[in-house]
Amino acid sequence: MTGLGGPGAPGAPSGRPGPALDIARAVRAGSVSALETVERYLGAIEEVDGELHAFVSVLHESARREAGAVDAKVAGGDDPGPLAGVPVAVKDNMCTRGIPTTCSSRILEGWCPPYDATVVQRLRAAGAIVIGKTNLDEFAMGSSTENSAFGVTRNPHDPGRVPGGSSGGSAVAVAAGMAPLALGSDTGGSIRQPAALCGVVGMKPTYGTVSRYGLVAFASSLDQIGPLTTTVTESAVVFDVIGGQDPLDSTCLERPVPRTVTALDEGVEGLRVGVVRELVEGVDAGVGGAVAAAAEALAGAGANVEEVSVPELRHGLPAYYIVAPAEASSNLSRYDGVRYGLRVEADTAEAMNAATRAAGFGPEVKRRILLGTYALSAGYYEAYYGQAQKVRTLIIDALAAAYQRFDVLVGATTPTTAFAIGAKVDDPWAMYLSDVCTVPSNLAGHPAISIPFGSDGSGLPIGVQVLAPALGEPVMFQVAAVVESEAPVLAPPRVHAP
């Protein structure tokens, strides 16, 4: 692995490395042990997670054991990997063998998967240590982490507000210093939106570049796993570690995944950047101002920045809220009280299924299953699901046309900054509007990243989004690194590990 030697090393990114890479360098050099590092982060979780509730389980014993193995490699002169000794918080919809994986749902409470997700294996093979499993909206359905069966997660910048979702626990773990990096999953914005609301970097890769094996399925044509980190450099390093073909996921791309770390240093001179009108119209003034400032900074750094309109993106949200629930209603049929998880006993199998699902699923999951079942039911299939699939094509074609003129597109990640806990729980569409700027990338299968860019008048973080065409991760990171270097300094969260 190149690019991790720090400033001055050949090919090293010039941006700030970030806490995860600082740890990896120190552990590999033998100046800090993995075990000390794990103890420090376990202490941080102990200190602040009572207030924030980012974690649904903290893995004291297995984390110490994994740290011991990393330290033994260092002592033995073996290379422990590019993420040596780095504690990682994993969203609790990714399987960890023998460790409960709940999806923040009663229906899977206590379930211990008999296998590890591929991403978990790859992180461990790179020397990272799984320190805990993070809270999410049940089955990743939500934009606030309020839909968890195990209680809300709070935003460290203002604990009265949501952290976003559904990867809210992972975003908070990184933002509050309880883990130097985290994994999330992004079906309609579930990595980028909480990253924006918590002031961290969140990246959704090109569909098919990261294995979904061991990711509990929500909407299989949209789901991708990606990193939440403090810096763009760390995001690229984690993407390079977790990406790549996997025989256990038949929807992985056969082409090699582009390596990104080497692109971070290249600047934006001469790159064509399109600021997408539909990804800034109607957003809060502070958010719009941040996007404009980021665009100006890119122009100042030598990019050719122009405004562009992609009107088809306006249809993204309605199409998404047909396609995603339709796929979810099919995927979640597996929770039937037979092979794992909860069972509510009844006289017949069908009554047992219906009673189990009534008791095991929370309100938002029920709503989405009902919505998806409706959209797929006889008489409505063509009008809703069939039409949404065609709109998906329109969006893909419109983005393809935009990428004829531009190397990357830029817009807001979210229309607002973090909202108050409880503000949108009774109005599903108001909640769904949080995803309006992020769903197009999922429908198209394209990569996108949210980079913190200052704060609003209340000190709440704002995210700027950089979008790229399929397999455009190198140019996406290249632009993101410049946005990061030009971003106003964000005040540390009110609640943060000492």
Place this chain on the structure above:
Amino acid sequence: MAADHGLTRDDAAYVARLARIDLTDDELDRYAVQLAGVIAHAAEIAALDTEGVEPTAHPLPLRNVTRADEPRPSLDRAEVLAQAPAVEDGRFSVPPILGEAP
């Protein structure tokens, strides 16, 4: 192409049966209203002209993938069954599917 957006309480009860979820009367009342609201927004795309547009089910051109037909270890049966709510003779146990239990 325009669909009827008026999702009724009966529609909600019907899809709940299809989806195998018991709902209380209160839940039905609430979800019927909330779903009708979401459907009304989703229906914004129903009016779009998509004549001649191919549907996209998946972002990648997928083809069937097969692996070499070679024996290899599978998940441990005891470990898998240990997660099941009810087990009998090394198999998953379920209530009767048809008629009376034997």
